Amino acid sequence: MNHAPATVTAAPATTGLGNSLKQRQLTMMGLGSAIGAGLFLGSGEGIMMAGPAVLISYLVAGTLIILVMWALGEMAAANPNSGAFSVYAEKAMGKDAGATVGWLWWLQLVVVIAAEALGAAQLLVTVWPVLPAWALTLIFMVVFTAVNLTSVKNYGEFEFWFALLKVAAIVLFLAFGVALLLGVVPGAASPGLDNLFNHGGFAPTGMAGIATALFVVAFAFGGTEIVAVAAAETTNPERSVTVAVRTVVWRIMVFYVGSIFIIAAVLPWTSEALLSPFAGVLNVAGLPWAGTAITLVAVAALLSALNANLYGASRMIYSLADRQEAPRIFSSTNKRHVPVAAVVVSVAFGFVTVVWELLYPDTVLKVLLNLVGSTCLVIWGSALLSQFILRRRADRDGTALPLRMRGFPWLTLAGLALLLAIFAVGFSDPAGRGQLLSTFSLVAVIALLSKLSRNRRQRLAVDRS
Numbered sequence: 001m002n003h004a005p006a007t008v009t010a011a012p013a014t015t016g017l018g019n020s021l022k023q024r025q026l027t028m029m030g031l032g033s034a035i036g037a038g039l040f041l042g043s044g045e046g047i048m049m050a051g052p053a054v055l056i057s058y059l060v061a062g063t064l065i066i067l068v069m070w071a072l073g074e075m076a077a078a079n080p081n082s083g084a085f086s087v088y089a090e091k092a093m094g095k096d097a098g099a100t101v102g103w104l105w106w107l108q109l110v111v112v113i114a115a116e117a118l119g120a121a122q123l124l125v126t127v128w129p130v131l132p133a134w135a136l137t138l139i140f141m142v143v144f145t146a147v148n149l150t151s152v153k154n155y156g157e158f159e160f161w162f163a164l165l166k167v168a169a170i171v172l173f174l175a176f177g178v179a180l181l182l183g184v185v186p187g188a189a190s191p192g193l194d195n196l197f198n199h200g201g202f203a204p205t206g207m208a209g210i211a212t213a214l215f216v217v218a219f220a221f222g223g224t225e226i227v228a229v230a231a232a233e234t235t236n237p238e239r240s241v242t243v244a245v246r247t248v249v250w251r252i253m254v255f256y257v258g259s260i261f262i263i264a265a266v267l268p269w270t271s272e273a274l275l276s277p278f279a280g281v282l283n284v285a286g287l288p289w290a291g292t293a294i295t296l297v298a299v300a301a302l303l304s305a306l307n308a309n310l311y312g313a314s315r316m317i318y319s320l321a322d323r324q325e326a327p328r329i330f331s332s333t334n335k336r337h338v339p340v341a342a343v344v345v346s347v348a349f350g351f352v353t354v355v356w357e358l359l360y361p362d363t364v365l366k367v368l369l370n371l372v373g374s375t376c377l378v379i380w381g382s383a384l385l386s387q388f389i390l391r392r393r394a395d396r397d398g399t400a401l402p403l404r405m406r407g408f409p410w411l412t413l414a415g416l417a418l419l420l421a422i423f424a425v426g427f428s429d430p431a432g433r434g435q436l437l438s439t440f441s442l443v444a445v446i447a448l449l450s451k452l453s454r455n456r457r458q459r460l461a462v463d464r465s
Helices: 023-034 042-078 085-093 095-127 133-148 152-182 206-221 226-233 237-266 277-284 288-322 340-359 364-371 373-397 410-427 430-464
Strands: none
Touching: 023 152, 023 226, 023 237, 042 085, 042 206, 042 226, 042 237, 042 277, 042 373, 042 410, 085 095, 085 288, 085 373, 095 133, 095 288, 095 340, 095 373, 095 430, 133 152, 133 288, 133 340, 152 237, 152 277, 152 288, 206 237, 206 373, 206 410, 206 430, 226 237, 226 288, 237 277, 277 288, 288 340, 373 410, 373 430, 410 430
16 A cells, blocks of 8 residues: 555544544554454364365455455545445445445444354353353453443553453464474474375365355454544544554464464364364463463453454444434444443343353354354455445546555455455355355345335435425
8 A cells, every 4th residue: 555645634534432542552453353253263163164275265365355454444544434434335335335334244243242252251161160151251241341431542542452462372372383383392292284184185175165164264354344443533544544454464364374374284174172273282282271371362362352343333333323324322422432322232232142142052152153254245345346436536536545555446356356256156155155145135134224214214304394
């Protein structure tokens, strides 16, 4: 991405929200949202689906998210708004598109919040079985609802240190994993690279496994786009977004691809240790205490992602309400510039999940993880399409942009082509086809309800006049 001369500097959108987030906090929020259940839980599931070839799934999805983040960075620098890609879709393709994208992302995060709270609880139970998973989930939901009801400045600082903890832990895990593979860990034999090619080969489940794993991987990368949402509450959106996009993208690729490579090399794809993959790697080295430690870090990572995603969900429904696409109550803020009603409604499903887990223990998490994989792909597609339309419009009108995505339009078109290829591969597999059809059906329902709601408001406005 590169800068171009601009006559004005982008400023935060004028809303009831604050603008006290710092650039370092914005960067850590992007990492905090993306490094959560998808990495610490979904990575093992992905390997069990595709074997070591899940690395292909991660590289494909990683390339796509890089292009998406570059596109979002350009739009967010020019128009920092808490509705982010929902607002950009509205500007590019109309109100129906903007409302549909906004509601889809909000629903996705609502499910993810519940999944991360429950995932953290189930992991914690494995090392500290004092309370059942449903009770720990309830405690987490209460605590992080309270955190999100504080001022955005305090929230940003809390999330910064929370995310920093797991980033440091992943760096240490990568260093230890490399040492283990090189055979320099005292008392531990190196597994070498045999697990990458034995047990049925590099791709034991073939293209179908790689395709199915793509949706789990998409869920893993989902949430990175929160950087564009949070940009509206920073003091210098142009610089903050530029630095955050560049930093978040390469760190996530290193953390994800590096971690998956080590896990797949150390643990056979048929191993039950993949149910808790990070702890499984450390247990292979004869360090059960380290496995416990990484499990606790994984708990912290999931809670950090929950924290960031609750922030993102509340800001999205706030933006929808501000644009009259959601009940007006969700656009109200308190004296600390916090949208209280938006936070409460965004966290409500998490409390429903507590009851669900109490009634049907150990069945909920897998359902939640499978609900949102392909919704990420729809959101990313809308962002690329919006950027393509808005950039062409800006270039045609001679509008100066604070930040310009390099390689336009070819890289944007490459991203859209890659996305279409993922959809095509997904439709070739029965499991992927079912998930895609469910997602497209959900998109259609949201679009229809948004249209009907808007028409009703317009009729009421005419009647009042």
